[in-house]
Amino acid sequence: MSKEISTRAEDYSKWYNDLVVKANLADHSAVRGCMVIKPYGYSIWEKMQAALDKMFKDTGHVNAYFPLFVPKSLFEAEEKNAEGFAKECAIVTHYRLKTDPDRPGKLMVDPTAKLEEELIVRPTSEAIIWNTYKSWITSYRDLPILVNQWANVVRWEMRTRLFLRTAEFLWQEGHTAHATKAEAIEETERMLEVYAHFAEEFLAMPVIKGIKTANERFAGAEETYCIEALMQDGKALQAGTSHFLGQNFAKAFDVKYLSKENKQEFVWATSWGVSTRLMGALIMSHSDDNGLVIPPKLAPIQVVIVPIFKTDEEFARITEKANAIIKALNDKGISVKFDDRDTYRPGFKFAEHELRGVPVRMAIGPKDLENGTVELARRDTLEKKPVAMEGIEDYITALLDEIQKNLYTRALERRDAMTHSVDTWADFEAALDKGGFIMAHWDGTPETEEAIKDKTKATIRCIPLNNKQEAGTCILTGKPSAQRVVFARAY
RNA sequence: CGGGGUGUAGCGCAGUUGGCUAGCGCGCCACGUUCGGGACGUGGAGGCCGGAGGUUCGAGUCCUCUCACCCCGACCA
Numbered sequence: 001m002s003k004e005i006s007t008r009a010e011d012y013s014k015w016y017n018d019l020v021v022k023a024n025l026a027d028h029s030a031v032r033g034c035m036v037i038k039p040y041g042y043s044i045w046e047k048m049q050a051a052l053d054k055m056f057k058d059t060g061h062v063n064a065y066f067p068l069f070v071p072k073s074l075f076e077a078e079e080k081n082a083e084g085f086a087k088e089c090a091i092v093t094h095y096r097l098k099t100d101p102d103r104p105g106k107l108m109v110d111p112t113a114k115l116e117e118e119l120i121v122r123p124t125s126e127a128i129i130w131n132t133y134k135s136w137i138t139s140y141r142d143l144p145i146l147v148n149q150w151a152n153v154v155r156w157e158m159r160t161r162l163f164l165r166t167a168e169f170l171w172q173e174g175h176t177a178h179a180t181k182a183e184a185i186e187e188t189e190r191m192l193e194v195y196a197h198f199a200e201e202f203l204a205m206p207v208i209k210g211i212k213t214a215n216e217r218f219a220g221a222e223e224t225y226c227i228e229a230l231m232q233d234g235k236a237l238q239a240g241t242s243h244f245l246g247q248n249f250a251k252a253f254d255v256k257y258l259s260k261e262n263k264q265e266f267v268w269a270t271s272w273g274v275s276t277r278l279m280g281a282l283i284m285s286h287s288d289d290n291g292l293v294i295p296p297k298l299a300p301i302q303v304v305i306v307p308i309f310k311t312d313e314e315f316a317r318i319t320e321k322a323n324a325i326i327k328a329l330n331d332k333g334i335s336v337k338f339d340d341r342d343t344y345r346p347g348f349k350f351a352e353h354e355l356r357g358v359p360v361r362m363a364i365g366p367k368d369l370e371n372g373t374v375e376l377a378r379r380d381t382l383e384k385k386p387v388a389m390e391g392i393e394d395y396i397t398a399l400l401d402e403i404q405k406n407l408y409t410r411a412l413e414r415r416d417a418m419t420h421s422v423d424t425w426a427d428f429e430a431a432l433d434k435g436g437f438i439m440a441h442w443d444g445t446p447e448t449e450e451a452i453k454d455k456t457k458a459t460i461r462c463i464p465l466n467n468k469q470e471a472g473t474c475i476l477t478g479k480p481s482a483q484r485v486v487f488a489r490a491y
Numbered sequence: 492c493g494g495g496g497u498g499u500a501g502c503g504c505a506g507u508u509g510g511c512u513a514g515c516g517c518g519c520c521a522c523g524u525u526c527g528g529g530a531c532g533u534g535g536a537g538g539c540c541g542g543a544g545g546u547u548c549g550a551g552u553c554c555u556c557u558c559a560c561c562c563c564g565a566c567c568a
Contacts, residue, residue, distance in 0.1 A: 032560085084568055124568080158492090158566050165567070218568035241568070308527050347528040354528095365527055375527080 005289055007233040007435065013161075019283060020162045023292045023355050026279075033160035033167030040356065041279065043300040045170065048278060049150065051202050051297070052172065055194050061146040061174060068152075069119035070128045077127060078252035084219020085123045088156045090167075092119040121154045126220065126245070126271055129175045130253040137177060137267060140259050144187070145177040163280035164237070164491050171275035177267045179257065181246075184268035185223075188244040191272040192225040195240035203278065204295040204407035205229050205285045206415050207239060208437070208486060210462025215446050221271075222246035228461040228486065230415045231284035234435015236461045236488035239281050245269035280491075285411050286380075292357030293379055295407050296400040301337045303329060303396060304358045306349045308365030315340075318364050321389065325362070325374075328393040334400065354379060359403050360396060380406050421484065428475045428487070432456055437488050441481035443474035452476055452487070461486045 005015060020026050025041030037045065053063070069092060076082040096113030122128065129147075136142060154168045174191060178184040192209055199207045207227035217224045221243035229239045250256070250266040259265050286293040296302050305322050309315040319340065326336045337358075339349050346363065353361055363375040374392060377384040380403050387395055418436030422428045431438045442448060442460065452475075453459050463485045472481050 028560090030559095081568085087566070155567080159562095159564095212568080216568075221568075224568070238568095243568080306527095310526065342526095345526050345528090345530065347526085347530080349529090350527095351529040363527065367527075 005232055005287075009233070012233040015289075016280075016284060017162060019287060019291060023357065025283075025292075026162055028162070031167075033157060035162050035166050037170075037276070040300070044282070044294065044298055045276060045279060047298045047300060048202070049172075052194075052198055052274070053148075053150075055198060056148050056172075056174065059146075059190060059194060061148045061176075063150065064147045065149055065151065066125050066128050066132065068122060070122050070125075072118045072120055074127045074131050075120045077131075078220050078249055080248070081124075081126060081220030085155070089123055090121040090154045090156055092121065122151075123153055123155045124271075124273075125149060125151070125153070125173055126175065126249055127253075130249040130255060130269070133175075133177055133267070134253050134255045137255055137257050140179050140257050143177055143179045143257060143267065144183065146174075146187075147176065148172055148174045161280075161491070163283070164277055166276075169276050171273050173271060173273040176270045177250075177255070178270070179259070179265070179268070181268050184246075184270050185244050188223070188225055188242045188270045188272070191270070192227065192240075192242040195242065195272070195274060196227050198274075199227055199229065199239055199278075199281075200408060202295065202297045203282050203285065204297075204404055204411060205239070205281060206408065206412040208462060208464055210464040210467075210486065212241075212462060213446070213449055213460050213485075215449050216459065218243045218271075220245060220248050222248070225465075226462050228437075228488075229281055229285065230418060230437055230488070231281070231491070232287075232414065233284070234418055234489075236437065236486075236490040237277070237281050237284070238461070238490065239278060240272070240274040242272035243270060245271060286407055287357070290351075290382070291355030293407065294357035294359065296359045296404045299357065299359050300335065301353075301356075301358050302334050302400055303336045303360045303362060304349075304353045305336060305338045305362045305364060306346055306353070307338075307340060308346050308363055310366075314366055315342075317369055321369065322364060325389070325392055329396060332393050332397050334393070334396060350377075354382075360399060362392075378403055380410070422475065423472065425475050429456065432458055432487075432489065435489070437461070437486050439484040440475045440487055441472035441483075442485050442487075443477050443479035443481055448474060448476050448479075456489075458487045458489050461488050461490060 006012060024038050026038055027036045029036045093115055094109050094113050095115060096110040097107040098110040100108040133145060136145065150172045152168055152170050156167055157165050160166050176187050178187060196207050196209050199205045207229045209225070209227055212224040212226055218241060223244040225242040226238055227240045229237050231237055247266040247268060249269050255267045256264045257267055282294070282298070283292060286295070305325065307315060307318040307322060309318055322338050326338060329336045350361065357379060359379050361377040368374050371386070372389050373386040374389055375384055376387045376399070378399065419439065420431045420436060421439040422431050428438060428440055449460055463483070467483045469483050472484065473479065474481050
């Protein structure tokens with residue numbers, strides 16, 4: 001069985017950090033608050049990208065690319081949005097360096113190369129994109145515009161964490177334009193569904209779909225929808241957001257279209273995004289003390305074959321068998337790595353592939369050649385057993401599927417076990433100490449939400465979609481409430 | 492931006508009241524024995540002790556300045 005992960009905050013933080021570095025996913029970079037995503041980590045991200053990209057295309061979206069820099073005048077056009085991001089922007093003020101007369105061999109900013117207008121390094125692209133949409137849209141025939149962008153953005157956060165909150169991060173941001181409010185809301189909800197489906201099917205991570213309270217809403221949005229997941233240490237993680245932007249950006253950038261009725265109308269907007277934060281979510285959802293556990297659908301290597309041999313002759317015979325198995329597995333669309341390095345011993349390889357989260361390990365040794373078997377070990381349960389070589393590809397196909405399902409079930413059970421319903425302030429505080437989601441009544445005011453946050457650091461993660469209506473009283477103020485909302489301490 | 496801390500080999504660290512050729516573990520390289528759960532032995536490579544200035548016969552160690560990073564807080568659609 002996998003060992004217990006300590007969920008004490010500082011231990012968990014350290015465990016998480018060590019794992020990210022040791023499993024070769026990413027490193028702290030020399031640049032403040034940024035990280036280097038290493039090839040193995042990036043290959044997992046690529047799997048996520050591919051799956052998401054297909055889902056975007058299947059829902060009618062196309063990819064495009066917009067500039068990294070946003071002139072300040074554009075950035076500030078939508079006031080709420082600008083205000084929301086103002087405190088975390090990187091700003092380009094100059095465009096040239098020169099040699100420093102006082103320090104030979106050193107460079108200095110050339111004061112004569114000051115920009116007329118500062119450029120903001122995008123923290124999100126609504127401004128630059130809506131400024132562009134203005135020139136793309138004149139008629140209802142131009143709508144809808146369903147565009148997605150894969151890009152990097154910069155948010156100068158004061159405190160950073162690998163994958164979860166780095167100064168620069170990779171993400172995708174969808175930006176759509178619609179003729180009607182209903183259509184835009186439909187799009188917002190559709191993309192939330194896409195995210196939820198992706199999280200559950202690919203990341204094997206159960207999520208709660210909901211809407212944010214006014215306090216937590218995206219700056220410039222009318223409504224923010226989100227998916228919220230629970231990590232193994234009992235803290236919540238916002239895993240994706242989908243915003244209904246109303247006509248805020250259309251009005252800020254004067255984007256209008258002529259309707260069928262020959263009337264000028266403002267365009268309705270949505271935006272939605274997920275980021276490399278999902279890598280953090282993946283790690284904190286499934287991993288154990290032996291290392292990463294990657295769901296088969298996202299594993300760059302689904303099966304690793306470790307040969308066990310003493311002599312060249314043995315190795316040759318094993319290789320022959322292995323090649324036949326690799327072929328059969330590849331034909332089933334399964335990615336396989338044959339770890340034929342003779343510079344490491346089997347035990348070392350076992351440990352290394354476990355650390356990296358490979359879902360299935362196959363060991364082939366002399367005994368197996370004799371018996372016509374292989375030894376299969378599954379990463380999720382760490383079970384090992386001999387399996388007949390004959391028909392192994394079908395066995396593994398089913399096994400990968402089972403591992404994917406098991407990871408989801410396990411995560412769901414863990415989340416349910418960490419979800420508590422409370423009715424009093426005392427119970428609320430007690431539940432917070434245990435961690436997890438807390439379903440509790442709230443009087444619906446931003447002031448109360450803020451007060452609870454100040455007292456406990458817990459925030460309202462979301463108001464679940466299709467939430468059960470149930471009369472109750474607010475845990476803090478005792479005022480009437482019509483429904484429970486999801487509280488938690490969050491990343 | 493406040494409070495605290497750390498900078499010594501690729502990584503993790505020790506280095507006493509200033510003293511001799513700056514150490515330890517892991518990793519790395521070579522050779523040999525090993526190889527079904529992170530092997531072992533022997534030998535070896537690798538340091539402007541974060542940077543600048545100062546005190547001193549002598550500085551990793553003391554002083555001043557500076558830079559970087561980390562932690563706690565504030566902040567984080």
